[in-house]
Amino acid sequence: MKDCEARPATHWPKYEELNQFAWRVIFPGLICCGTRAPILFSCTALNASSMVLEQPAKLTFLSWSGKGKKKQSEERLQSLLRHQHTALAGHRRQREHKRAQRDKADPQASVAPSNSPGQLSDLGTDASLSLTWSATPATSNHLSYDFERFPSPVTVLGTNLFDSVHTNGDVKLSKEFQSVLHDALLHQWPAFALGTNEHAIVEVRRAAFSTSALSPHTLFAIIYAGACYRSYFRNAVPGDNLLQLQAKQQALACLREAVQQGKPTDEMLMTIALLAIHGSVQPLKRPRFTAPLYRDNEFYSNVKFDQTHLRALRTLVGQRGGLHELEIHGLSNIISMIDTFQSLMCLSRPRFESLYPAPALSETLQETWDDVTWTRFANQEDGFQFLDTYDDGFQLRRIICQTRILLETYSLFLRNPRQAPDLMLAVHTRRSLQHAALMLERRAECLFEAARVATIIFLAELGWTLPVVGGFQDTATALLLRALKECRLQQCWQTHPDFLVWATVIGGLAAHQSPRLRDFAELLREASMPVSKDSWLHVKSLSLKFLPFEYELTATCHAFWDEACDPLSSELVT
Numbered sequence: 227m228k229d230c231e232a233r234p235a236t237h238w239p240k241y242e243e244l245n246q247f248a249w250r251v252i253f254p255g256l257i258c259c260g261t262r263a264p265i266l267f268s269c270t271a272l273n274a275s276s277m278v279l280e281q282p283a284k285l286t287f288l289s290w291s292g293k294g295k296k297k298q299s300e301e302r303l304q305s306l307l308r309h310q311h312t313a314l315a316g317h318r319r320q321r322e323h324k325r326a327q328r329d330k331a332d333p334q335a336s337v338a339p340s341n342s343p344g345q346l347s348d349l350g351t352d353a354s355l356s357l358t359w360s361a362t363p364a365t366s367n368h369l370s371y372d373f374e375r376f377p378s379p380v381t382v383l384g385t386n387l388f389d390s391v392h393t394n395g396d397v398k399l400s401k402e403f404q405s406v407l408h409d410a411l412l413h414q415w416p417a418f419a420l421g422t423n424e425h426a427i428v429e430v431r432r433a434a435f436s437t438s439a440l441s442p443h444t445l446f447a448i449i450y451a452g453a454c455y456r457s458y459f460r461n462a463v464p465g466d467n468l469l470q471l472q473a474k475q476q477a478l479a480c481l482r483e484a485v486q487q488g489k490p491t492d493e494m495l496m497t498i499a500l501l502a503i504h505g506s507v508q509p510l511k512r513p514r515f516t517a518p519l520y521r522d523n524e525f526y527s528n529v530k531f532d533q534t535h536l537r538a539l540r541t542l543v544g545q546r547g548g549l550h551e552l553e554i555h556g557l558s559n560i561i562s563m564i565d566t567f568q569s570l571m572c573l574s575r576p577r578f579e580s581l582y583p584a585p586a587l588s589e590t591l592q593e594t595w596d597d598v599t600w601t602r603f604a605n606q607e608d609g610f611q612f613l614d615t616y617d618d619g620f621q622l623r624r625i626i627c628q629t630r631i632l633l634e635t636y637s638l639f640l641r642n643p644r645q646a647p648d649l650m651l652a653v654h655t656r657r658s659l660q661h662a663a664l665m666l667e668r669r670a671e672c673l674f675e676a677a678r679v680a681t682i683i684f685l686a687e688l689g690w691t692l693p694v695v696g697g698f699q700d701t702a703t704a705l706l707l708r709a710l711k712e713c714r715l716q717q718c719w720q721t722h723p724d725f726l727v728w729a730t731v732i733g734g735l736a737a738h739q740s741p742r743l744r745d746f747a748e749l750l751r752e753a754s755m756p757v758s759k760d761s762w763l764h765v766k767s768l769s770l771k772f773l774p775f776e777y778e779l780t781a782t783c784h785a786f787w788d789e790a791c792d793p794l795s796s797e798l799v800t
Contacts, residue, residue: 234542237750244511261296262755268733276723299757308666332521333516343738356741383575402465402469403469403473404453406453406456406469406473407445407448407449407452409452409455410448410449410451410455410456411431411434411435411448411452412450413455414451414455414522415427415430415431415434416431417522417526418430418434418556418559418560418563419556419650420459420556420559420650420654421648421650421651422648422649422650423648426650428434429555429556430555430556432555433554433555433556433557434448436458436521437492437496437554440712441480441484441491441493441494441496441497442476442480442486442491443477443479443480443481443484443493443494443497444477444493444496444497444500445477446473446474446476446477446480447473447481447496447497447500447501448500449473449477450470450473450474450477450500450501450504451500451503451504452527453466453469453473454470454504454529455504455525456505456755457470457509457524458525459521469661474501477497477501478498478501481494481498481501490542490546492546492552492553492554492557493554494542495539495542495543495552495557495561496554496557496560497557497558498535498539498542499535499536499560499561501530501532501535502531502532502535502536502538502539502564503526503529503532503564504529504532505529505530505531505532505533506529506530506532507525507528507529509624518680523653526567531564531568531571536564536568539561539564540565540577540578543561543578544577548578548579549561549562549578549579549581558581559581560579561578562578562581562657563657564663565577565578566657566664567776568700569661569664570660570664570686571604571697571698571701572698572701573664573679573682573698573701573702573705574664575664575665575666576661576664580658580661580662582654582658583658584625584628584655584658584659584661584662585624585628587632587651587654587655587658588628588632588655590647590651591631591632591647591651591652591655592631592635593647594635594638594645594646594647595634595635595638596638596642596645598638598641599634599635599637599638602637603630603631603634606625606630606770607770607771608771609724609725609728609771609772610622610623610677610725610772611623611624612673612722612725613674613677615698616669616671616673617669617673618666618667618669618674619674621662621666622663622674622677622678622681624660625662625663625681626681626772626773628655628659629659629681629684629688629773630687630773632652632655632656632659632688633773633774633776635647635652635655636652636777639652640777645766656685656688659685660682660685660686663678663681663682663685664682666678668705672709672710672712672713672718673709673713673718673722673725675709675712676706676709676710676713676725676726676729677725679702679705679706679709680706680728680729680732680733680773681773682702683702683706683732683733683735683736684732684773684779686698686702686736687735687736687779687782688777688779698736699736699737699739699740700740700742702736703733703736703737703740703742703746704742705744706729706732706733706736707746709789710726710729710730710733710746710749711749713726714749714752719752719753719754720754723753723754723755723770724771724772725754725772726749726752727750727753727755727765727768727769728769728771728772728773730749730750730753731746731765731769731775731783731786731787732745732773733746733749734746734783734786734787734789734790735779735782735783735786737786738782738785738786743786743789746786747786747789747790748789750790757790757791758791759787759788762784762787762788765787766780766783766784769783775791
């Protein structure tokens with residue numbers, strides 16, 4: 227740490243003041259963390275002097291002690307906490323009163339969902355009323371985002387949260403850095419939690435703060451990631467790029483010094499992970515959603531990973547002995563997410579094992595099902611029986627079956643969110659299924675390969691279509707198109723017409739923003755059914771035997787079908 231003292235980019239707040247910051251920012255705010263309700267950011271003009279750390283002064287790292295006479299600042303802190311507790315109690319009483327009135331008006335709303343088994347308790351499967359409502363897509367009219375049931379984070383946390391975050395002398399974190407750190411812990415870090423419930427978000431925030439208190443490079447990496455996150459969800463503000471650059475440079479400077487000490491630590495891995503997944507934000511598309519899980523998915527789908535940091539991360543985790551050797555709460559989950567998502571972008575095998583097996587997650591989802599869901603699932607047709615003749619065919623059919631379980635759970639969530647499990651559990655299940663599908667080897671058999679790639683595309687686009695970033699669509703459509711053309715050469719359209727229509731539409735779904743869409747449309751010439759706009763409902767019904775064109779996929783699949791029908795219909799007329 228001596229080298230850090232010599233340069234302004236690495237000044238670090240005292241442990242005492244960070245401890246005060248924790249109690250004033252992290253822990254008081256945890257009461258309302260389950261909502262993750264978006265707040266308006268204060269977008270003031272930035273300048274270089276307001277963001278950089280001031281001139282260096284020799285720092286002394288002191289352990290905080292509560293012994294002795296309390297300082298005035300500590301007394302003010304205790305007073306603030308008492309006021310916050312009083313305010314929270316008032317808000318809680320108001321919420322309980324509103325909830326009682328709502329439950330009285332609608333007795334079905336008070337039905338509590340089932341708890342998950344103990345081995346998966348860390349995933350936050352106890353879905354309280356705040357969980358599913360807080361994850362509602364902004365575009366849904368029947369599931370509006372319930373802002374009234376929780377106090378505003380600004381109201382709970384107060385307005386002078388960072389007054390005590392300073393170092394000895396005149397050196398201190400800039401107010402803009404403090405603001406970004408606050409917003410990152412409040413809004414961004416719940417994306418890394420194992421659930422949307424309060425306990426899961428408490429744990430991941432506590433882990434982020436405690437790690438940054440021990441590691442300067444992790445602190446500045448959190449600030450850098452938070453700056454990227456915040457800039458994506460607001461209009462461009464002068465100085466945003468400079469703020470990101472300064473935070474990243476400071477993180478790298480301290481990280482280089484830490485690396486020289488030898489053995490990779492959990493703190494180093496967290497820093498490298500944050501730098502890897504915030505390589506560059508693509509502001510080509512503005513956010514479509516306001517609900518947290520949807521916003522997070524869209525943000526990280528619009529970020530290009532830094533491949534240098536990603537390779538270093540995978541290597542260092544391997545040196546540590548794998549994900550299960552990591553001790554910081556949630557770190558193994560973060561790295562597993564990164565590994566699976568990066569593998570999805572290039573359709574390669576993940577480097578690390580899946581932390582949570584898809585079969586166990588699927589069983590947990592089914593524990594919350596009602597009779598309607600069980601009936602729907604039991605009456606499904608299975609058009610993938612032909613896979614039994616292939617090696618790995620059983621594994622692929624099992625993945626497809628578990629995907630149907632995920633779909634039925636999502637349908638339950640849309641129909642009755644209070645009965646459904648924590649939506650984050652569904653997100654983890656989808657990721658585990660993606661991992662399992664990516665682990666299957668590519669095969670020469672064209673029908674199996676078409677089913678494998680089409681299933682991966684479906685799992686990638688399910689719930690919300692991926693922005694065209696990272697090369698996934700290009701790689702996936704190239705592989706699927708090659709398999710479908712081979713199916714045409716082997717005259718598989720005569721033996722498996724329904725499956726090939728379904729797989730071709732899945733290819734059109736992934737290629738909807740690329741020139742390759744025309745190639746998939748040409749394949750429909752082989753279809754035995756009429757290829758016309760009037761036959762769309764039949765095609766949608768046909769998809770129920772495989773993986774359905776429902777939810778957010780419906781519009782894009784329908785658009786592809788109509789676009790494919792135009793040239794084919796005109797040729798029939800002539």
